[in-house]
Amino acid sequence: MPEVTGRKPAISNASRGRNAAGPEKRRGTGRTYRGRETRRRLLDAAKEVFERDGFVHARITDVCTTAGISHGSFYTYFVTKEEIFTEVADSIELDLLAIEPAPEDTDPVERIRLANEHYLRAYGANAKIMSVIHQVSTIDADVRATRLQRQNAFAEVIERRIRRLQESGDADPLVHPAYAAQALGGMVAHFADNLFNTDNDFDLETATEQLTRIWVNALGMRYPGQGPAATRN
């Protein structure tokens, strides 16, 4: 994706090195209370505008108007549209990936159900901005990288669990943990998007239950007190 536009810092190379944050690039202005306040207002406004218009069509002007600050002040706090977007996105996805702590003795199937439920709920609470993040990830290499990184981190967690289940004899050993993790994680992500960002007849509870059932079946796990899953004989 070569840089075609000529404007100053087009997206791809704007937030490069994320977290690396060029020393003179990142603006803060969090020193005074008033400054912090304005910054927060901008972030809130940005989220609103991004959700409404998508990243591509969102205009900084609108963000400023929404935040009730002047046009030029934006640059006191953020260097580019990309930067503020990244910050908005970061503040969001964190919730999504927060894996809830469950009691030690929670049943494995229940754990999966809880994780799925949490994912769906968290996604639902941020469905619109999630789809925008999705959009940006198809445009901007850095955002895409971050997204993939998170996806992989998520998949790794799942992978470890699958591996553990297999080791304890509770999951089909023929399932490849890495592949299954990516596939099942993707399945839930995909479904969540479908559930909240399109018109359809799905409902959250059934979705939770069904995704869990599929997940459990897929791994060849046993439902508690039900005998072997998916066995008909």
Next chain:
Amino acid sequence: MPEVTGRKPAISNASRGRNAAGPEKRRGTGRTYRGRETRRRLLDAAKEVFERDGFVHARITDVCTTAGISHGSFYTYFVTKEEIFTEVADSIELDLLAIEPAPEDTDPVERIRLANEHYLRAYGANAKIMSVIHQVSTIDADVRATRLQRQNAFAEVIERRIRRLQESGDADPLVHPAYAAQALGGMVAHFADNLFNTDNDFDLETATEQLTRIWVNALGMRYPGQGPAATRN
């Protein structure tokens, strides 16, 4: 990102009115061999440019240059960037969803494997443009609608098959066909994107096999000659 323009009504149109516009909007120009050739060249060029630059950054100029035609000739064939994109996208996604007919007596599991393999291969052959289609679907309502429509059509096919398997006692009756269809279809789509458009260690064959296994397990199907799936007792 200045491609997002849109001039004001301009004094002009004011007095146009009447039946001026007429049907002359639809462009075809497939009357001459030369015309058809040029059109084809444009479509090829467009695909190339979209793959390289993505929809947002693709410029009509580049498409024309690549096609070796003059600037203005583009509009002899297409009205907007969106239109040519849609045509490119349509020609692609069709292949993808075409599920090749398998011999009558093909084993159900094998059928699934074949379908998955086909999907992955077809996706792989068009991976780059597929991701662009993805991008556009997050930007343009029409493209999104078309995409969803196809996704649903695809899901319905899967749903019917699941239902049939359940009726013949070959699939877990507790799985909800509609939910499962959307989930499993999404899973494969998601994985395909991951497989071809990111750096990772997955390979096509294993992916085919694993996705199939998960799919089969998820539905509680039995692998041929292996006894009940996912049963370990």
Next chain:
Amino acid sequence: MPEVTGRKPAISNASRGRNAAGPEKRRGTGRTYRGRETRRRLLDAAKEVFERDGFVHARITDVCTTAGISHGSFYTYFVTKEEIFTEVADSIELDLLAIEPAPEDTDPVERIRLANEHYLRAYGANAKIMSVIHQVSTIDADVRATRLQRQNAFAEVIERRIRRLQESGDADPLVHPAYAAQALGGMVAHFADNLFNTDNDFDLETATEQLTRIWVNALGMRYPGQGPAATRN
């Protein structure tokens, strides 16, 4: 004549929708002294360019160059070429139609002469832009509407005066006030255009006198101290 453009809706607007646009359309920027200055410079420049090139051939670029401001700044103040034109036109025609108040006891014929003189002088002072307004009124429905509205308002004033003259027995009762008002008003307007925008041998003073004489005769009015008008026997 490419000024008559008008881009397609462009994918963009598709997802804008919602309450995006908002009220931000109306541009003002009269907040700062500097801003007001620039605006004024733009209006002056626009008048100059419109007078020189006519509306059709006038380019916004030229207006900006003439005003000594950058290209994009135009849009800080005006949305379209039409808008700035309308504003220029409005500021002009006002003078034209302002009928100066004459002393109470002014002779009716003198009143007419004064009005004609004022009209011709005012027209003369803005002859070039007047002809451009004329041009635009043949192109743009809005400008045409405004023009007609004014013309009619003007005609109504004349009509009322004719009616009063008839009531006091000072004008031919067979003359239809509404028709005459439109006819005589149009006569002066037409003559003014001819006088200032073409090569001919007319001069302002004779024109004033003659138009007045025709007007007075037409209404069957009496010249002061001359006995009945148009009577030669």
Next chain:
Amino acid sequence: MPEVTGRKPAISNASRGRNAAGPEKRRGTGRTYRGRETRRRLLDAAKEVFERDGFVHARITDVCTTAGISHGSFYTYFVTKEEIFTEVADSIELDLLAIEPAPEDTDPVERIRLANEHYLRAYGANAKIMSVIHQVSTIDADVRATRLQRQNAFAEVIERRIRRLQESGDADPLVHPAYAAQALGGMVAHFADNLFNTDNDFDLETATEQLTRIWVNALGMRYPGQGPAATRN
């Protein structure tokens, strides 16, 4: 009005020297029957399109489509948009200026009435295209010149008549023939445009009568059998 556009023969210098008709410029193709037929179709179509869209917005494409001929064939018959317009315009105004032959002994007032009636009717029959001619005359110097030339020729006829009336003692000698001719001719022209090209409550018959009355009064003429015009004492 400097040449701003870059297209080949922009209007102003296109029809230059009218009737001079550069030897190689004017295309004819009136040799075959088919050719003459096509030419006629083009002229009809052009009139229709010009009336509907005005000169500025009329597109040659539309003219061709309307005429049912191919795009490129236009240039077999006409060199430019201006040329075909001029030809359309010429064929129209002729009728308008045709002064009807009245019986030798026709009353002078009746003569004026007949002339006015003819003018209004002829204008009415071509009102729309007349307003387009008006438009073009504000854009194109040549068309403007032609228009003025005709207007002046018309005015001269009127002027001669006024002079004759004055010589025979039938018109106010204080009226300046040249000024009055321009004024009264313009009055009728202006009224005609108003009558047919705007929404108003005027009707043709009253207009004819009133314009005649004003005209007759203005010149201080006597209505037949009514004693001196506009005399009330």
Next chain:
DNA sequence: AATGAATGAGTATTCATTCAT
């Protein structure tokens, strides 16, 4: 820290006219 005016690169689109067939 805030304001709002100024900047200017970037690109889509139209349509009269030409040209190869």
Next chain:
DNA sequence: AATGAATGAATACTCATTCAT
């Protein structure tokens, strides 16, 4: 003489970013 494809000059408009106050 007809067709229709190709050309390309011309220009309006957007919006991220900078800058003077």
